[in-house]
Amino acid sequence: MRATRAFASTARRAWNSRRIPSPQVHERGAMAEARGNLLEIDGSFGEGGGQILRTALTLAVALGRPFRMRRIRAGRPTPGLRPQHLLAVRAAAALCNATVEGDRIGSQDLLFAPQCRPTGGDYTFDVGATEAGGSAGAVSLVFQTLFLPLSLVGAPSRLTLVGGTHVPWSPPFHYLAHVYLPAVARLGFAADLALERWGWYPKGGGIVHAHIRPRQHVALDTPSGEGAEPTLDWTRRGRIAHIWGISAASNLPAHIIQRQKAQALETLRKAGLRAEIDEVEAPAVGFGTVVFLVAEYERGLGGFTAYGALRKPAERVAEEAARELVRSHETKAAVDEHLADQLLLPAVLTGAAVAFTTPRATDHLRTNAWTIEQFLGTRVDIEPHPTGALVRVRGAGVA
The missing domain is CATH 3.30.1370 (Ribosomal Protein S8; Chain: A, domain 1)
Structure with missing residues (x-):
């Protein structure tokens, strides 16, 4: 039986270390060589949010490449690491026993140095444990940080993630399960997700279980022409195959779910699109509402989400998600x-x-x-x- 690796105990030594130790004598090859090649990254570049940090963490763990990132989220109203970013750092560190400096809320300077190749197993990570009073930080962003490195270790892994499952500015659980994972499956990456409990802003408390399988080499699409290299070609999406979605709410009157569904169907109908939408009463510790829609094409895919808020009518929530789908559909992008x-x-x-x-x-x-x-x-x-x-x-x- 695999031991559960709660981050509070698994990587305590690595997180509390204040320096990069010398490479271990038994470590050879690319991993040891990479650790000596520290990459400097400006965390305020471009979009300047958490995306640049999560991408750096994924690549650092997968490649064994250390990096220092400065000016993390420098232009944001609350600059530096927030709970979901801090958990991503610590969770990534647990996979590769990384030495870390600057892993605290509000830090704009982070050093991350993997000490070994990522290790598969059973892991549990709770976003709320990173901040006093808890947090609804997005577990989907933590999942995406860890998913690819764990897919490369050659053995299955299991994750239990606790926090926000349906929160703004991040892909909801259903986007991961029905858009992201089906798309990356074409490249050989696979995981099974289960939603035990929904987590809304601001209480969080959602629980997601993930079973990550080792990446499989797949036969990719091959373009016409002699000697052409294999490719995944999603440049022409083809005909629409299916539009479906959910109208969901937790601890709110049932008519909200029904009104969201009716408005989403009507908005899509006016655009000449037919859809199937399920009504979902979602178990959660807090309150929340969402409309999530999926457009499936012959060679393409898209997911569209809108959340409820205080004094925001159910019809407006539905229109936001449906109109986003319609706008994307009309571009003919894949x-x-x-x-x-x-x-x-x-x-x-x-x-x-x-x-x-x-x-x-x-x-x-x-x-x-x-x-x-x-x-x-x-x-x-x-x-x-x-x-x-x-x-x-x-x-x-x-x-």
Whole structure:
């Protein structure tokens, strides 16, 4: 039986260390060599939020490359590490026994130095434990930080994540399960997710279980033409296959769920789109409401989310999600603008050539591309396109 690795005990020595120790004598090759090559990163570059940190953590763990990041979230109203960022740092450290400096709330300067290759196993991480009074920090962002490195260890792993499962400014659980994971499965990455309890802002308390399987090499799409290299080509999405979604709420009157569903269906109908939407009464410790919609195409995918708020009518929540779907659909792009930046890391870790279209090149997309280039020297090409933007990635073949 695998021992559960709660972060408070697993990596205490690494987190409390205030210096980078000398490489262990028994460690050889690329891992030991990489630790001596400290990468300096400006955390305020581009979008300047948590994305640049999470991407750096994923690549540091996967590659064994140490980095120092300064000016973390420097331009934000609350600069520095917030609970979900701090948990991502500490969780990533637990995977590779990293030496860490600056891992505290509000810190804008972080040193992260892996000491070994990532280790699979059973892990439990609670965002609320990083701050007095708890937190609804997004567990989805922590999952995405850990998922790819754990997929590369050659053995299955299990994660239990506690915190916010459906909170603003992050992909909700359902986006991970029904958009992100189906997309990266085309590149051989796979996990099973289970939602035990929903977690809304500000109370959090949601619980997600993940079973991460080792990455499998897959037969990718092959473009026409003699000698063409294998590629995943999502540049022409084809016909729409299915639109579906959920209207969900916790500890609120049932009519809110019903009104959200009715308005979402009506907004989509006016745009000439048919959908199936399920009503969900979500178990949670707090209050919350959401409309989440998925558009599935022959060669593409998109997810669209809107949350309720105090004095925000149910109809407005539904219209926000439905109109976002309609706007994306009308561009004819293959993937939504959020999936675009989330595809870069899994693409670059494989040896495949990947191309896709998206409604626009967001700051998140460009910042993610820049961070990847700092670690691997791999260029992500982002070009104007009739749909919005065309993105091309040539994988580095790390996985």
